[in-house]
Amino acid sequence: MSLASETGKTGLVEGYHPLDVQTLPRYLGAIGTCAEKLGGGPDGWQVDEVGDGNLNLVFIVRGPSGSLVVKQALPYVRLVGESWPLPLKRAFFEQEALVTQIACVPERLPAVYHYDHEMALTVMEHLTPHIILRKGLIAGIRYPKFAEHIAEFMAQTLFRTSDLHLPAAEKKRRIALFCDNTELCRITEDLVFTDPYRIAELNRWTSPQLDGMAAAFRADAALKREAQVLKEMFMNRAEAMIHGDLHSGSIMVTQSETRVIDPEFAFYGPRGFDIGAVIGNLFLAYFAQPGHADATDDRQEYAAWILDQIELIWKTFQTRFLQLWEQEGHGDIYVAELFNDAEGAAVLADHRKACMQQLLQESLGFAGVKMVRRILGLAHVEDLESIEDPDLRAACETRALLLGRALIVNHRSYDTVTAVRHSAEKLQGGGEA
């Protein structure tokens, strides 16, 4: 697979052209596995463009025998337009990440049917009746298996792609590969860690209600320092292959099922960034709940369920990650042979716990920046955007911003995820952070 023929900022490859509902059936008809899955012929296939993300085309294609999803990269940021070019090679990194994640924990990913490098296009399993977790959280639906499933996904991927498990040379080969996903990393570097803390053209927020808070954040040197400390971690720490965009819009759920999608931001980075994305987005959902209350449901119980999930995710992640490390820690750090007597085992067990503590703290810091950027930056979340009353929305957002700030500035001070839960509850109850 050569990327050498790509040119310019968009990485346009000869042969690339974006498909649409008219041209897609003929394209799929030429691919045996896809045609077979759909059944019948291209003329009988129903195609819907459903992309509601920020970057790509997404089609659902239905035939007499079955359905599938086609995801194709566009050479620009869909949310912004052609003025913001973005390389098509991100489809390659998404495919690489997906294959790796499937190797780690197949039951939590969609199956992949076809990948076309020239067309920057992947054909994959149509997850149905799954819905995007974020929409479920807005609708107030409980997902009893979600916490366990997402914790397992993170434990498996963040363990198996790291020096705790991989030989050093294999890990370095993978770091090098993903270094070239630099344009997608750059989006995160700017939009998550920097822009919300300065005047930037694409920033927006609920105005005028949050004008003062936005200005206060831009003037908050201690906050900006810690946001940049987290950015340094994001840019310097090649710990594991991370999903890179693991918010509640990248997770699809049913009552019994959980699947992770859209890993195009994947690269070798700090583990805490994925964990923080999950936790931060759940806190956003939590603070949005008063905005979704109605006469029949004040959403208080549901909000508490969300906080339960945050605790459960961390605890399950920690348990599973430590089990994997103990049972399959054959990598090139914390070399097992060095700790194979009783004292060694005890010291290593202590160290693993200390690592988990540090990872929790870093994850909370990343959760904080992920929350703030969704309220003061370019890309917002439907949890809050769907609250129509701007005063009510601003009140929810203010509480979320206060927790986000506390997580960023004080992330090294939290000992437990329960302590953060209490901070969130106190804010929601109207108390001070």
Add this chain to the structure above:
Amino acid sequence: MSLASETGKTGLVEGYHPLDVQTLPRYLGAIGTCAEKLGGGPDGWQVDEVGDGNLNLVFIVRGPSGSLVVKQALPYVRLVGESWPLPLKRAFFEQEALVTQIACVPERLPAVYHYDHEMALTVMEHLTPHIILRKGLIAGIRYPKFAEHIAEFMAQTLFRTSDLHLPAAEKKRRIALFCDNTELCRITEDLVFTDPYRIAELNRWTSPQLDGMAAAFRADAALKREAQVLKEMFMNRAEAMIHGDLHSGSIMVTQSETRVIDPEFAFYGPRGFDIGAVIGNLFLAYFAQPGHADATDDRQEYAAWILDQIELIWKTFQTRFLQLWEQEGHGDIYVAELFNDAEGAAVLADHRKACMQQLLQESLGFAGVKMVRRILGLAHVEDLESIEDPDLRAACETRALLLGRALIVNHRSYDTVTAVRHSAEKLQGGGEA
């Protein structure tokens, strides 16, 4: 420049053959710049093989007009033999690193006259009358400019190749390039961080005097834990392009001059590894001094001079690195625009100091592992090896091991380099660590 034609563990390229004193003149005669530099013709050039390192062939070639040095990689570890293959591509990484270092601080490197990828060979300036710093330290010679020069070399290279100065995409391109230097990194991973702490075939030490200490180190779980914490940093932290082997055998000096050579271990790693290599090797030289005392010189004043240099190197490095960060910190972390008011400037200045403090502590940890590996591992240093009386040598080595252990286990507790100096003096004076 393609590395694709290389095959197997040694990375042998078609066209590669090791040169010797007979074949080298004809080779150089065909390279205009080299022939011109030497003057006359190949038959009149004097060639001496002088490689005393562990990995390569090194020749000095003298002609009527001038002289030059030829360094050629061998497809195995010279110190061990053909049973330990090592890829020739290390010459490529050495060349890449050398060019980068020259761009940062040209006056501290040898000039490069020619690079031949197929032959894994570099022709460079013959540094004369420079000698290897280690030999000067054994001979008890003071180098009044050395501390300032090596501090400047480290400040320039460790700043200019990092996210503090480079755009993110450029840094990622360079990380990816050096990821392929994995076999050389592996040598460090094994020989520095792991083998001295386990039974390994190639380990050796002054026996039987140090048998007990070696066994105690292998059983010391707290020590092994911290050595592996440092190894994790070495493998995960892509902070800057580091030299990777900056001991006193990689530095050539005169009374007024300092040059750094042999960067074949270069890759993107933690800054503290280079600083620790310099400091650790100076401490080894310090503890070796009683072994070089004679009737005319007890070496006490010279030993104190070495400790002065350690303090001076750290202080000068810190000052210069902070100056560079303040004046040229245009990179993608700690984005200048975020801190351009009075409070921001104060907070950023505080943070820079905190970074320096953390870097000192990490450097001391790395200094510790660099010391221990030179006494209990495969590759030893002439500072100690040249002490003929084994009891005297073992006494020197024991003190060095005790400081090394303290640096590894307690590196997060040291506030100043002066505090470490006092620990060293106490050990040398016969006190406890």
